Amino acid sequence: MADYLLVESQGGWLGPGTEAFLRDAVSVAERGDRVWLLLIENGVTGALPGHWPELATLTGLGTCVWVDGYSLEERGFDPAVVAGAVTVVDMDTVAGKLLEPGVRVVWH
């Protein structure tokens, strides 16, 4: 079992790449690897209610879905409005996970 930190920085309006990345995250979680999905920059819009159904699938598979608080604030979003199953984090938390030995990181 491997650990993955997958980072999505783009909004869904930029094309199929974001959907494909989320599908990959689901595939990785489904095969039993541990996944932390970080939504950052425009990717935080995916955490708004009703946007990315893949997030519910991921949390159902045990994935930790993180949303960057700085990106939310920069875009004028109240952290309270993001979907309930996600966790608002800061960059120190991200760095801690990223630097853990054995954690594989992909930044999309």
Added chain:
Amino acid sequence: MPIARVDLMLAAMGAPHLSSQTTSLLRLAGASLARGAEIRIWTCGYATMLTAESLGASKPRNVLDWGGSYPSTPSLARELLATYPGSVSWLACRFCSDERGATPQIPEVRLETPMRFGTHMAAAGKTIFFGVV
């Protein structure tokens, strides 16, 4: 010349202002350094312009904040390097810098041949790419 091992290499590729990737890179670099990591930043493509000396110390005046002063990206790079001496290095691809007129670079940044990019990656525990060249 042997290359020192680092915990993390952050490779900024391509247009640095197409998205917020530069902000994220600097935030991640700072957070990683604050946790004691040793890191290397490598810029390629138009990201090499981040540390071009021609940008000066501050950005052009903000018409909505006439009396304010905002640091340029070279200033932000300098601040990072000065805050964590010995723990962070900043390299700019020589070929990309030359091709885009992003020279001279600020003296704190070392120009490196792209032929050694793979060697630098091999000397890093992890490498993360931001953007596309």
